[in-house]
Amino acid sequence: MKRPTIADVARRAGVSKGAVSYALNGQPGVSEATRQRILAIATEIGFSPSSAARALSGATAEAVGMALCRPARTLGIEPFFMELISGVEAELSARSYALTLQVVADPDAEIAVYRRWWAERRVDGVLVCDLRTDDRRVPALRKLQLPAVVIGGPGYTGGLAHVWSDDAAALVETVEYLVALGHRRIARVGGLPSLLHTRTRTEAFEQVCRRLGLTDAATVSSDYTGEEGARATRRLLSSATRPTAVIYDNDVMAIAGLSVAQEMGLAVPADVSIVAWDDSPLCKLVHPPLTALGRDIPALGAYAARQLLAVIAGRPGTGVQDETARLTPRGSTAPPRTPGVP
Numbered sequence: 001m002k003r004p005t006i007a008d009v010a011r012r013a014g015v016s017k018g019a020v021s022y023a024l025n026g027q028p029g030v031s032e033a034t035r036q037r038i039l040a041i042a043t044e045i046g047f048s049p050s051s052a053a054r055a056l057s058g059a060t061a062e063a064v065g066m067a068l069c070r071p072a073r074t075l076g077i078e079p080f081f082m083e084l085i086s087g088v089e090a091e092l093s094a095r096s097y098a099l100t101l102q103v104v105a106d107p108d109a110e111i112a113v114y115r116r117w118w119a120e121r122r123v124d125g126v127l128v129c130d131l132r133t134d135d136r137r138v139p140a141l142r143k144l145q146l147p148a149v150v151i152g153g154p155g156y157t158g159g160l161a162h163v164w165s166d167d168a169a170a171l172v173e174t175v176e177y178l179v180a181l182g183h184r185r186i187a188r189v190g191g192l193p194s195l196l197h198t199r200t201r202t203e204a205f206e207q208v209c210r211r212l213g214l215t216d217a218a219t220v221s222s223d224y225t226g227e228e229g230a231r232a233t234r235r236l237l238s239s240a241t242r243p244t245a246v247i248y249d250n251d252v253m254a255i256a257g258l259s260v261a262q263e264m265g266l267a268v269p270a271d272v273s274i275v276a277w278d279d280s281p282l283c284k285l286v287h288p289p290l291t292a293l294g295r296d297i298p299a300l301g302a303y304a305a306r307q308l309l310a311v312i313a314g315r316p317g318t319g320v321q322d323e324t325a326r327l328t329p330r331g332s333t334a335p336p337r338t339p340g341v342p
Contacts, residue, residue: 065123079280087301161317168204229253288331
């Protein structure tokens with residue numbers, strides 16, 4: 001079926017295309033009776049103005065953008081982003097807004113996407129994820145004056161509205177819990193080093209380990225994929241000072257680490273305890289179920305979307321602290337095995 005055009009509306013209404021444009025965009029130039037007749041015909045045949053026409057008229061796009069600088073293959077297996085997007089979508093759909101999602105290769109490509117979206121009026125604002133230190137996206141968005149909310153912080157947001165969680169406090173609680181169980185050799189498999197939340201967790205890990213006198217503590221960087229998480233785990237568990245507990249920066253790497261430990265003949269949790277960040281249903285499906293740090297990710301997405309819609313409406317943006325991730329102990333953590341005891 002042919003898509004209706006402005007010419008079709010004009011022909012049915014017996015007016016010029018210019019008159020149709022005036023009527024659809026709420027501009028003077030046609031009588032109220034003619035405007036209502038044109039609008040009724042447009043609705044009847046299923047015609048709606050193009051995004052370009054909306055841009056020319058100054059109308060809003062009624063869409064929010066999110067560009068993710070992550071490999072597309074990781075998004076399909078990492079529950080965090082799927083849960084975040086579900087929360088964003090739930091809030092936006094209730095307000096008749098759409099979500100425009102695009103995967104990009106690097107921050108420069110992400111900035112280019114923002115510029116194109118803004119120039120073409122594709123979106124009214126954007127949600128920014130994976131905040132970096134000295135993030136080039138922040139000044140670019142401020143220069144464009146494109147409404148934005150950063151999911152991250154509290155630093156390096158350049159005054160943009162943001163929603164953040166205290167990752168340092170959650171990391172400290174986890175290390176103290178493992179030490180209370182009797183662990184003295186604790187390692188961490190971290191995420192991408194360039195991300196602000198990775199740096200925050202790394203610094204918190206190093207500080208709490210120094211405070212508690214854990215001299216064998218170490219962080220190994222990874223990229224959140226199961227393959228890299230498995231590789232980092234093999235390196236740690238093959239070392240002379242093998243850790244008795246490992247904290248992972250996401251659930252996918254933790255599950256891969258559990259598989260590697262079992263492949264190497266190590267018992268979890270007797271030989272090595274495992275803690276995952278970003279609790280998800282996956283953590284409960286493996287054996288043993290994983291001790292995990294978790295919070296309500298869909299609620300975070302919904303809150304960020306509400307805050308962005310407020311900024312789009314002209315209200316001043318602020319920085320808001322979300323709930324701190326909670327530690328839920330399960331079967332993957334226990335006191336370390338006593339030497340000489342099977």
